[in-house]
Amino acid sequence: MTVEELLSQDFGTIADVIGAQAQALKDKPALIDARRTITYAELDSLMDRIAAALQRDGVGKAEVAAICASTSVEYGATFFGILRAGAIVAPLAPSSTPESLALQLKDSGAKVFFLDKGVAEAMAGVMSEVAAKRVSLDGSDAGQAFEEWLAPEGARPVRHEIEPDQGFNIIYSSGTTGAPKGIVQPHRMRWGQIRRGVYPADAVTLVSTPLYSNTTLVSFLPTISNGGTVVLLPKFDVEQFLKLSEKHRVTHAMLVPVQYRRLMAHPDFDKYDLSSFQMKFSTSAPFSAELKAEVLRRWPGGLVEYYGMTEGGGSCGLVCHEHPDKLHTVGKPLPGHDIRLIGEDGQEVPQGEIGEVVGRSGAMMVGYHNQPGKTSEAEWWSPEGLRYIRTGDVGRFDEDGFLTLMDRKKDMIISGGFNIYPSDLEAEIVQHEAVLEAAVVGVPSEQWGETPVAFVALKPGESVEAEALKAWVNGRLGKTQRLADLRIVDSLPRSHIGKVLKRELRDAYRPAAPA
Secondary structure: OOHHHHHOOOOOOHHHHHHHHHHHHOOOEEEEOOOOEEEHHHHHHHHHHHHHHHHHOOOOOOOEEEEEOOOOHHHHHHHHHHHHOOOEEEEOOOOOOHHHHHHHHHHHOOOEEEEOHHHHHHOOOOHHHOOOEEEEOOOOOOOEEHHHHOOOOOOOOOOOOOOOOOEEEEEEOOOOOOOOOEEEEEHHHHHHHHOOOOOOOOOEEEEOOOOOOHHHHHHHHHHHHOOOEEEEOOOOOHHHHHHHHHHHOOOEEEEOHHHHHHHHHOOOHHHOOOOOOOEEEEOOOOOOHHHHHHHHHHOOOEEEEEEOOOOEOOOEEEEOOOOHHHOOOOOEEOOOOEEEEEOOOOOEOOOOOOEEEEEEOOOEOOEEOOOHHHHHHOEEEOOOOOEEEEEEEEEEEOOOOOEEEEEEOOOOEEEOOEEEOHHHHHHHHOOOOOEEEEEEEEEEEOOOEEEEEEEEEEOOOOOOOHHHHHHHHHOOOOHHHOOOEEEEEOOOOEOOOOOEOHHHHHHHOOOOOOO
Protein backbone atom coordinates (compact mmCIF):
# COMPACT_ATOMS: atom_id res chain seq x y z
CA MET A 1 0.00 0.00 0.00
CA THR A 2 1.33 3.46 -0.87
CA VAL A 3 1.89 6.24 1.63
CA GLU A 4 -1.01 8.19 0.18
CA GLU A 5 -3.34 5.20 0.53
CA LEU A 6 -2.24 4.59 4.11
CA LEU A 7 -2.70 8.21 5.15
CA SER A 8 -6.16 8.32 3.55
CA GLN A 9 -7.40 5.62 5.92
CA ASP A 10 -9.33 6.44 9.08
CA PHE A 11 -6.70 4.59 11.07
CA GLY A 12 -3.22 3.24 10.56
CA THR A 13 0.14 3.07 12.28
CA ILE A 14 3.19 5.28 12.00
CA ALA A 15 5.42 2.21 11.76
CA ASP A 16 3.59 1.06 8.62
CA VAL A 17 3.75 4.54 7.10
CA ILE A 18 7.51 4.72 7.61
CA GLY A 19 7.81 1.33 5.90
CA ALA A 20 5.93 2.70 2.90
CA GLN A 21 8.02 5.87 2.91
CA ALA A 22 11.17 3.74 2.85
CA GLN A 23 9.97 2.04 -0.32
CA ALA A 24 9.20 5.36 -1.99
CA LEU A 25 12.06 7.51 -0.70
CA LYS A 26 14.87 5.01 -0.01
CA ASP A 27 17.97 7.26 0.01
CA LYS A 28 16.31 10.44 1.26
CA PRO A 29 17.72 11.59 4.65
CA ALA A 30 15.29 10.84 7.46
CA LEU A 31 17.25 11.66 10.63
CA ILE A 32 20.35 13.84 10.97
CA ASP A 33 22.44 14.51 14.06
CA ALA A 34 25.98 15.81 14.55
CA ARG A 35 27.47 12.33 14.06
CA ARG A 36 25.48 10.68 11.31
CA THR A 37 22.64 10.76 8.83
CA ILE A 38 20.34 7.83 8.13
CA THR A 39 18.08 7.48 5.13
CA TYR A 40 14.52 6.23 5.10
CA ALA A 41 15.67 2.81 3.88
CA GLU A 42 18.25 2.63 6.68
CA LEU A 43 15.72 3.79 9.26
CA ASP A 44 13.21 1.16 8.16
CA SER A 45 15.83 -1.60 8.36
CA LEU A 46 17.04 -0.41 11.78
CA MET A 47 13.47 -0.32 13.08
CA ASP A 48 13.05 -3.97 12.06
CA ARG A 49 16.25 -4.96 13.87
CA ILE A 50 15.19 -3.07 17.02
CA ALA A 51 11.68 -4.55 16.95
CA ALA A 52 12.99 -8.08 16.41
CA ALA A 53 15.45 -7.69 19.31
CA LEU A 54 12.70 -6.41 21.60
CA GLN A 55 10.47 -9.36 20.76
CA ARG A 56 13.44 -11.71 21.29
CA ASP A 57 13.83 -10.20 24.77
CA GLY A 58 10.19 -10.84 25.62
CA VAL A 59 8.58 -7.47 24.87
CA GLY A 60 5.11 -8.40 23.65
CA LYS A 61 2.23 -6.50 22.14
CA ALA A 62 1.18 -3.46 24.23
CA GLU A 63 4.05 -4.04 26.66
CA VAL A 64 6.49 -1.24 27.43
CA ALA A 65 10.06 -0.29 26.57
CA ALA A 66 11.49 2.91 28.06
CA ILE A 67 14.05 5.41 26.75
CA CYS A 68 15.98 7.94 28.84
CA ALA A 69 18.90 9.50 26.98
CA SER A 70 20.10 12.52 25.04
CA THR A 71 18.56 13.12 21.62
CA SER A 72 20.29 11.18 18.82
CA VAL A 73 19.63 9.25 15.63
CA GLU A 74 19.68 6.06 17.72
CA TYR A 75 17.05 7.51 20.07
CA GLY A 76 14.76 8.41 17.18
CA ALA A 77 15.14 5.03 15.50
CA THR A 78 14.56 3.22 18.80
CA PHE A 79 11.35 5.18 19.41
CA PHE A 80 10.01 3.98 16.05
CA GLY A 81 11.41 0.48 16.50
CA ILE A 82 9.48 0.03 19.75
CA LEU A 83 6.29 0.93 17.90
CA ARG A 84 7.06 -1.53 15.12
CA ALA A 85 7.37 -4.27 17.73
CA GLY A 86 3.75 -3.51 18.68
CA ALA A 87 4.91 -2.17 22.03
CA ILE A 88 4.41 1.11 23.90
CA VAL A 89 7.16 3.73 24.21
CA ALA A 90 7.86 5.37 27.59
CA PRO A 91 10.20 8.32 26.89
CA LEU A 92 11.55 9.50 30.25
CA ALA A 93 13.14 12.84 31.14
CA PRO A 94 16.86 12.66 32.12
CA SER A 95 16.27 15.80 34.19
CA SER A 96 14.01 13.86 36.59
CA THR A 97 15.47 12.76 39.90
CA PRO A 98 16.94 9.24 39.98
CA GLU A 99 14.24 8.21 42.45
CA SER A 100 11.51 9.48 40.15
CA LEU A 101 13.00 7.66 37.16
CA ALA A 102 13.06 4.42 39.13
CA LEU A 103 9.40 4.93 40.03
CA GLN A 104 8.49 5.64 36.39
CA LEU A 105 10.25 2.50 35.20
CA LYS A 106 8.45 0.43 37.81
CA ASP A 107 5.06 2.03 37.12
CA SER A 108 5.35 1.55 33.36
CA GLY A 109 6.45 -2.07 33.70
CA ALA A 110 9.18 -1.49 31.10
CA LYS A 111 10.96 -4.72 30.13
CA VAL A 112 13.80 -3.00 28.25
CA PHE A 113 15.41 0.31 29.25
CA PHE A 114 17.44 2.27 26.69
CA LEU A 115 19.81 4.78 28.31
CA ASP A 116 23.20 6.46 27.96
CA LYS A 117 26.25 7.09 30.12
CA GLY A 118 24.95 10.31 31.69
CA VAL A 119 21.67 8.73 32.79
CA ALA A 120 23.44 5.61 34.11
CA GLU A 121 25.77 7.74 36.22
CA ALA A 122 22.88 9.80 37.61
CA MET A 123 20.90 6.66 38.47
CA ALA A 124 23.81 4.72 39.97
CA GLY A 125 22.34 4.92 43.46
CA VAL A 126 18.96 3.48 42.43
CA MET A 127 19.92 1.16 39.59
CA SER A 128 19.42 -1.87 41.83
CA GLU A 129 15.70 -1.04 41.77
CA VAL A 130 15.55 -1.24 37.96
CA ALA A 131 14.34 -4.64 36.76
CA ALA A 132 14.39 -3.87 33.02
CA LYS A 133 17.15 -5.08 30.72
CA ARG A 134 19.48 -2.15 30.03
CA VAL A 135 20.69 -1.23 26.55
CA SER A 136 23.27 1.53 26.04
CA LEU A 137 22.39 3.81 23.13
CA ASP A 138 25.80 5.49 23.15
CA GLY A 139 27.92 2.35 23.33
CA SER A 140 28.99 3.07 26.93
CA ASP A 141 28.93 0.56 29.77
CA ALA A 142 25.49 1.83 30.82
CA GLY A 143 24.10 -1.46 29.51
CA GLN A 144 24.55 -3.88 26.66
CA ALA A 145 25.93 -1.92 23.70
CA PHE A 146 23.20 -1.00 21.22
CA GLU A 147 25.02 -2.47 18.21
CA GLU A 148 25.63 -5.75 20.06
CA TRP A 149 22.03 -5.91 21.28
CA LEU A 150 20.43 -5.40 17.86
CA ALA A 151 18.99 -8.34 15.97
CA PRO A 152 21.13 -9.25 12.92
CA GLU A 153 20.85 -7.52 9.55
CA GLY A 154 17.75 -8.66 7.70
CA ALA A 155 15.83 -9.62 10.85
CA ARG A 156 12.07 -9.16 10.69
CA PRO A 157 9.76 -8.76 13.68
CA VAL A 158 6.36 -10.37 14.11
CA ARG A 159 3.76 -7.85 12.97
CA HIS A 160 0.90 -7.28 15.42
CA GLU A 161 -2.55 -5.90 14.66
CA ILE A 162 -2.77 -2.55 16.46
CA GLU A 163 -6.11 -1.31 17.81
CA PRO A 164 -6.81 2.45 17.74
CA ASP A 165 -7.04 2.70 21.54
CA GLN A 166 -3.87 0.71 22.22
CA GLY A 167 -1.22 2.76 23.97
CA PHE A 168 1.28 4.50 21.68
CA ASN A 169 3.38 6.15 24.38
CA ILE A 170 3.34 6.98 28.09
CA ILE A 171 4.56 10.45 29.01
CA TYR A 172 5.25 11.04 32.69
CA SER A 173 4.73 14.17 34.71
CA SER A 174 7.75 15.57 36.54
CA GLY A 175 7.08 14.15 40.01
CA THR A 176 9.62 13.76 42.80
CA THR A 177 7.54 11.84 45.34
CA GLY A 178 4.73 9.34 45.24
CA ALA A 179 3.53 7.73 42.02
CA PRO A 180 4.26 9.84 38.91
CA LYS A 181 1.35 10.37 36.55
CA GLY A 182 1.86 8.50 33.29
CA ILE A 183 -0.25 9.94 30.49
CA VAL A 184 -1.20 7.13 28.11
CA GLN A 185 -1.70 8.47 24.59
CA PRO A 186 -3.29 6.00 22.14
CA HIS A 187 -2.43 5.28 18.50
CA ARG A 188 -5.70 6.94 17.49
CA MET A 189 -4.49 10.24 18.96
CA ARG A 190 -1.15 10.16 17.15
CA TRP A 191 -2.74 9.06 13.87
CA GLY A 192 -4.93 12.14 13.89
CA GLN A 193 -1.90 14.37 14.49
CA ILE A 194 0.15 13.03 11.60
CA ARG A 195 -2.77 13.38 9.17
CA ARG A 196 -3.21 17.11 9.72
CA GLY A 197 -1.04 17.85 6.69
CA VAL A 198 0.89 20.59 8.49
CA TYR A 199 4.30 19.13 7.57
CA PRO A 200 4.74 18.61 3.80
CA ALA A 201 6.98 15.99 2.20
CA ASP A 202 9.70 18.57 1.59
CA ALA A 203 9.78 19.69 5.23
CA VAL A 204 13.15 19.96 6.98
CA THR A 205 12.28 20.19 10.67
CA LEU A 206 14.83 21.26 13.26
CA VAL A 207 14.09 19.55 16.58
CA SER A 208 15.69 21.37 19.51
CA THR A 209 13.43 20.27 22.37
CA PRO A 210 13.86 16.81 23.97
CA LEU A 211 12.30 13.74 22.37
CA TYR A 212 10.61 12.78 25.64
CA SER A 213 8.44 15.89 25.42
CA ASN A 214 5.00 15.89 23.81
CA THR A 215 5.90 19.34 22.44
CA THR A 216 8.61 17.65 20.37
CA LEU A 217 6.63 14.59 19.35
CA VAL A 218 3.81 16.58 17.73
CA SER A 219 6.49 17.93 15.37
CA PHE A 220 8.85 14.96 15.09
CA LEU A 221 6.25 12.30 14.30
CA PRO A 222 4.37 14.00 11.45
CA THR A 223 7.58 15.19 9.79
CA ILE A 224 8.84 11.61 9.44
CA SER A 225 5.42 10.17 8.65
CA ASN A 226 5.00 12.61 5.79
CA GLY A 227 8.44 11.99 4.30
CA GLY A 228 10.34 15.01 5.60
CA THR A 229 13.78 15.24 7.18
CA VAL A 230 14.43 15.82 10.90
CA VAL A 231 17.60 17.57 12.06
CA LEU A 232 18.28 16.74 15.73
CA LEU A 233 19.86 19.26 18.12
CA PRO A 234 20.45 17.42 21.44
CA LYS A 235 20.59 20.60 23.55
CA PHE A 236 19.15 23.96 22.60
CA ASP A 237 21.78 26.56 21.85
CA VAL A 238 20.85 29.78 20.05
CA GLU A 239 23.92 29.95 17.84
CA GLN A 240 23.77 26.25 16.95
CA PHE A 241 20.08 26.54 16.13
CA LEU A 242 20.76 29.43 13.77
CA LYS A 243 23.75 27.75 12.13
CA LEU A 244 21.89 24.49 11.55
CA SER A 245 18.85 26.35 10.22
CA GLU A 246 21.02 28.07 7.64
CA LYS A 247 23.11 24.97 6.79
CA HIS A 248 20.19 22.56 6.27
CA ARG A 249 17.75 25.13 4.82
CA VAL A 250 15.30 24.35 7.61
CA THR A 251 11.62 24.89 6.81
CA HIS A 252 9.85 24.08 10.09
CA ALA A 253 10.49 24.25 13.84
CA MET A 254 8.50 23.79 17.03
CA LEU A 255 9.81 25.98 19.85
CA VAL A 256 8.62 26.96 23.29
CA PRO A 257 8.27 30.72 23.98
CA VAL A 258 11.47 31.00 26.03
CA GLN A 259 13.42 29.72 23.02
CA TYR A 260 11.87 32.39 20.82
CA ARG A 261 12.83 35.00 23.39
CA ARG A 262 16.44 33.84 23.45
CA LEU A 263 16.65 33.75 19.67
CA MET A 264 15.21 37.23 19.31
CA ALA A 265 17.71 38.53 21.89
CA HIS A 266 20.76 37.14 20.08
CA PRO A 267 22.78 40.06 18.66
CA ASP A 268 23.48 38.24 15.37
CA PHE A 269 20.00 36.85 14.75
CA ASP A 270 19.34 39.08 11.75
CA LYS A 271 22.65 38.11 10.10
CA TYR A 272 21.57 34.52 9.46
CA ASP A 273 19.75 33.45 6.31
CA LEU A 274 16.44 32.03 7.54
CA SER A 275 14.58 32.57 4.28
CA SER A 276 13.94 28.83 3.90
CA PHE A 277 11.48 28.81 6.83
CA GLN A 278 7.90 28.09 5.82
CA MET A 279 6.31 27.75 9.27
CA LYS A 280 7.20 27.97 12.93
CA PHE A 281 5.14 26.65 15.81
CA SER A 282 4.92 27.20 19.55
CA THR A 283 3.20 25.51 22.46
CA SER A 284 3.62 24.47 26.11
CA ALA A 285 3.79 27.88 27.79
CA PRO A 286 2.30 31.39 27.71
CA PHE A 287 3.48 33.25 24.58
CA SER A 288 3.21 37.02 24.91
CA ALA A 289 1.62 39.07 22.16
CA GLU A 290 4.69 41.32 22.04
CA LEU A 291 7.03 38.39 21.43
CA LYS A 292 4.74 36.92 18.76
CA ALA A 293 4.74 40.26 16.96
CA GLU A 294 8.54 40.46 17.07
CA VAL A 295 8.89 36.94 15.64
CA LEU A 296 6.50 37.81 12.82
CA ARG A 297 8.40 40.99 12.07
CA ARG A 298 11.92 39.56 12.03
CA TRP A 299 11.67 35.88 11.09
CA PRO A 300 10.53 34.73 7.61
CA GLY A 301 7.63 32.30 7.33
CA GLY A 302 4.40 31.94 9.25
CA LEU A 303 3.86 31.45 12.98
CA VAL A 304 1.25 29.21 14.62
CA GLU A 305 0.64 28.90 18.34
CA TYR A 306 -1.02 25.76 19.66
CA TYR A 307 -2.82 25.56 22.97
CA GLY A 308 -3.57 22.18 24.47
CA MET A 309 -2.46 19.54 26.95
CA THR A 310 -0.35 16.41 26.81
CA GLU A 311 -3.50 14.65 28.03
CA GLY A 312 -5.22 15.80 24.84
CA GLY A 313 -8.83 16.85 24.70
CA GLY A 314 -9.42 20.09 22.88
CA SER A 315 -6.75 22.22 21.26
CA CYS A 316 -6.73 25.71 19.83
CA GLY A 317 -4.54 27.15 17.14
CA LEU A 318 -3.68 30.78 16.44
CA VAL A 319 -2.40 31.45 12.93
CA CYS A 320 -0.53 34.54 14.01
CA HIS A 321 0.39 35.83 10.55
CA GLU A 322 -3.28 35.79 9.52
CA HIS A 323 -4.64 37.34 12.73
CA PRO A 324 -2.19 40.00 13.93
CA ASP A 325 -5.02 41.62 15.91
CA LYS A 326 -5.54 38.42 17.97
CA LEU A 327 -2.02 37.85 19.26
CA HIS A 328 -3.26 38.15 22.85
CA THR A 329 -5.35 34.99 22.33
CA VAL A 330 -4.49 31.32 21.77
CA GLY A 331 -6.74 31.17 18.73
CA LYS A 332 -9.79 29.11 17.80
CA PRO A 333 -10.55 25.42 18.38
CA LEU A 334 -8.88 23.25 15.74
CA PRO A 335 -11.11 21.43 13.22
CA GLY A 336 -12.79 18.50 14.94
CA HIS A 337 -12.06 19.90 18.41
CA ASP A 338 -14.92 20.89 20.71
CA ILE A 339 -13.94 23.27 23.49
CA ARG A 340 -16.36 24.42 26.17
CA LEU A 341 -16.10 26.54 29.31
CA ILE A 342 -17.61 25.37 32.57
CA GLY A 343 -18.22 27.02 35.92
CA GLU A 344 -17.50 25.80 39.45
CA ASP A 345 -20.86 23.96 39.35
CA GLY A 346 -19.77 21.94 36.34
CA GLN A 347 -22.29 23.64 34.06
CA GLU A 348 -21.39 25.46 30.84
CA VAL A 349 -21.10 29.22 31.26
CA PRO A 350 -22.88 31.67 28.93
CA GLN A 351 -21.06 33.13 25.91
CA GLY A 352 -18.54 35.79 26.94
CA GLU A 353 -18.18 34.61 30.53
CA ILE A 354 -15.09 33.12 32.13
CA GLY A 355 -14.89 29.41 32.84
CA GLU A 356 -12.59 26.41 33.05
CA VAL A 357 -11.53 25.11 29.64
CA VAL A 358 -12.58 21.54 28.82
CA GLY A 359 -12.09 19.88 25.47
CA ARG A 360 -12.91 16.87 23.34
CA SER A 361 -11.45 15.57 20.06
CA GLY A 362 -9.99 12.49 18.46
CA ALA A 363 -6.75 13.31 20.30
CA MET A 364 -7.42 12.27 23.90
CA MET A 365 -5.43 10.23 26.39
CA VAL A 366 -6.70 6.82 27.42
CA GLY A 367 -6.03 7.89 30.99
CA TYR A 368 -3.32 8.07 33.63
CA HIS A 369 -1.45 4.77 33.77
CA ASN A 370 -2.54 2.71 36.80
CA GLN A 371 -4.38 5.72 38.28
CA PRO A 372 -8.13 5.48 37.51
CA GLY A 373 -8.94 7.96 40.28
CA LYS A 374 -6.71 10.64 38.77
CA THR A 375 -8.17 9.86 35.36
CA SER A 376 -11.70 10.47 36.62
CA GLU A 377 -10.66 13.78 38.16
CA ALA A 378 -9.36 14.91 34.76
CA GLU A 379 -12.64 14.18 32.97
CA TRP A 380 -15.82 16.18 32.47
CA TRP A 381 -18.92 14.60 30.98
CA SER A 382 -21.30 16.74 28.95
CA PRO A 383 -25.10 16.58 29.31
CA GLU A 384 -25.03 14.49 26.12
CA GLY A 385 -22.78 11.94 27.84
CA LEU A 386 -19.62 12.87 25.93
CA ARG A 387 -16.17 12.70 27.57
CA TYR A 388 -14.06 15.85 27.78
CA ILE A 389 -10.64 16.49 29.35
CA ARG A 390 -10.36 19.25 31.95
CA THR A 391 -7.42 21.61 31.50
CA GLY A 392 -7.46 23.42 34.82
CA ASP A 393 -7.08 26.65 32.80
CA VAL A 394 -9.55 29.49 32.96
CA GLY A 395 -10.46 31.44 29.85
CA ARG A 396 -13.04 33.34 27.85
CA PHE A 397 -14.13 33.26 24.21
CA ASP A 398 -14.42 36.61 22.47
CA GLU A 399 -17.15 37.51 19.99
CA ASP A 400 -15.08 36.05 17.13
CA GLY A 401 -14.57 32.69 18.81
CA PHE A 402 -10.94 33.26 19.87
CA LEU A 403 -9.96 31.96 23.29
CA THR A 404 -8.17 34.22 25.77
CA LEU A 405 -6.60 32.51 28.78
CA MET A 406 -7.16 34.44 31.99
CA ASP A 407 -5.22 32.34 34.50
CA ARG A 408 -4.53 28.74 35.48
CA LYS A 409 -7.04 27.27 37.83
CA LYS A 410 -4.46 24.80 38.97
CA ASP A 411 -1.12 26.12 40.11
CA MET A 412 1.05 24.19 37.69
CA ILE A 413 4.17 26.12 36.68
CA ILE A 414 5.47 25.99 33.10
CA SER A 415 9.19 26.76 33.09
CA GLY A 416 11.11 26.60 29.83
CA GLY A 417 8.28 24.56 28.33
CA PHE A 418 8.29 21.96 31.12
CA ASN A 419 5.51 21.33 33.62
CA ILE A 420 6.40 21.75 37.28
CA TYR A 421 3.89 20.72 39.93
CA PRO A 422 4.21 22.86 43.10
CA SER A 423 2.93 20.05 45.32
CA ASP A 424 5.94 17.94 44.36
CA LEU A 425 8.33 20.70 45.40
CA GLU A 426 6.39 21.44 48.58
CA ALA A 427 6.56 17.78 49.56
CA GLU A 428 10.34 17.94 49.34
CA ILE A 429 10.68 21.20 51.28
CA VAL A 430 8.71 19.95 54.28
CA GLN A 431 11.09 17.02 54.61
CA HIS A 432 13.59 19.44 56.17
CA GLU A 433 13.55 19.15 59.94
CA ALA A 434 13.15 22.92 60.46
CA VAL A 435 10.20 23.40 58.07
CA LEU A 436 6.60 23.60 59.21
CA GLU A 437 4.89 24.25 55.88
CA ALA A 438 5.66 25.54 52.40
CA ALA A 439 3.94 26.97 49.35
CA VAL A 440 5.45 27.17 45.86
CA VAL A 441 4.24 29.57 43.18
CA GLY A 442 5.33 30.45 39.68
CA VAL A 443 6.62 33.96 39.03
CA PRO A 444 7.51 35.60 35.70
CA SER A 445 11.01 34.96 34.39
CA GLU A 446 12.70 36.52 31.37
CA GLN A 447 14.82 33.42 30.95
CA TRP A 448 12.30 30.63 31.54
CA GLY A 449 8.87 32.23 31.10
CA GLU A 450 8.02 31.19 34.66
CA THR A 451 10.14 29.95 37.53
CA PRO A 452 9.26 28.43 40.93
CA VAL A 453 9.61 30.41 44.16
CA ALA A 454 8.99 28.96 47.62
CA PHE A 455 7.53 30.59 50.74
CA VAL A 456 8.38 28.68 53.90
CA ALA A 457 7.18 28.89 57.50
CA LEU A 458 9.48 27.31 60.08
CA LYS A 459 8.61 25.26 63.14
CA PRO A 460 8.60 27.22 66.43
CA GLY A 461 12.13 27.51 67.81
CA GLU A 462 13.79 26.36 64.58
CA SER A 463 16.02 28.48 62.35
CA VAL A 464 17.71 28.02 58.98
CA GLU A 465 19.06 30.53 56.44
CA ALA A 466 16.94 30.87 53.31
CA GLU A 467 19.89 30.33 50.95
CA ALA A 468 20.99 27.20 52.81
CA LEU A 469 17.48 25.77 52.72
CA LYS A 470 17.14 26.55 49.00
CA ALA A 471 20.42 24.75 48.27
CA TRP A 472 19.28 21.74 50.32
CA VAL A 473 15.96 21.53 48.48
CA ASN A 474 17.46 22.02 45.01
CA GLY A 475 19.84 19.17 45.68
CA ARG A 476 16.79 16.88 45.95
CA LEU A 477 14.93 18.15 42.86
CA GLY A 478 15.24 17.54 39.14
CA LYS A 479 17.07 20.14 37.08
CA THR A 480 13.90 21.61 35.60
CA GLN A 481 12.24 21.86 39.03
CA ARG A 482 14.80 23.81 41.01
CA LEU A 483 13.74 26.86 42.99
CA ALA A 484 14.81 30.29 41.80
CA ASP A 485 14.20 31.83 45.21
CA LEU A 486 13.06 30.90 48.70
CA ARG A 487 11.60 33.24 51.30
CA ILE A 488 11.18 32.57 55.01
CA VAL A 489 7.84 33.95 56.27
CA ASP A 490 6.11 33.99 59.65
CA SER A 491 3.06 32.23 58.26
CA LEU A 492 1.30 31.50 54.97
CA PRO A 493 -1.80 33.54 54.07
CA ARG A 494 -4.96 31.47 54.16
CA SER A 495 -8.63 31.84 53.32
CA HIS A 496 -11.36 31.37 55.88
CA ILE A 497 -11.52 27.69 55.03
CA GLY A 498 -7.77 27.25 55.48
CA LYS A 499 -6.69 27.23 51.84
CA VAL A 500 -3.30 28.81 51.19
CA LEU A 501 -3.79 31.98 49.12
CA LYS A 502 -1.08 31.48 46.53
CA ARG A 503 -2.29 34.40 44.48
CA GLU A 504 -1.37 36.73 47.35
CA LEU A 505 2.10 35.24 47.54
CA ARG A 506 2.60 35.55 43.81
CA ASP A 507 1.35 39.12 43.65
CA ALA A 508 3.43 40.26 46.59
CA TYR A 509 6.68 38.69 45.41
CA ARG A 510 9.47 41.03 44.32
CA PRO A 511 12.90 39.66 43.31
CA ALA A 512 15.79 40.79 45.48
CA ALA A 513 17.77 43.70 44.08
CA PRO A 514 21.17 42.74 42.62
CA ALA A 515 24.01 43.14 45.10
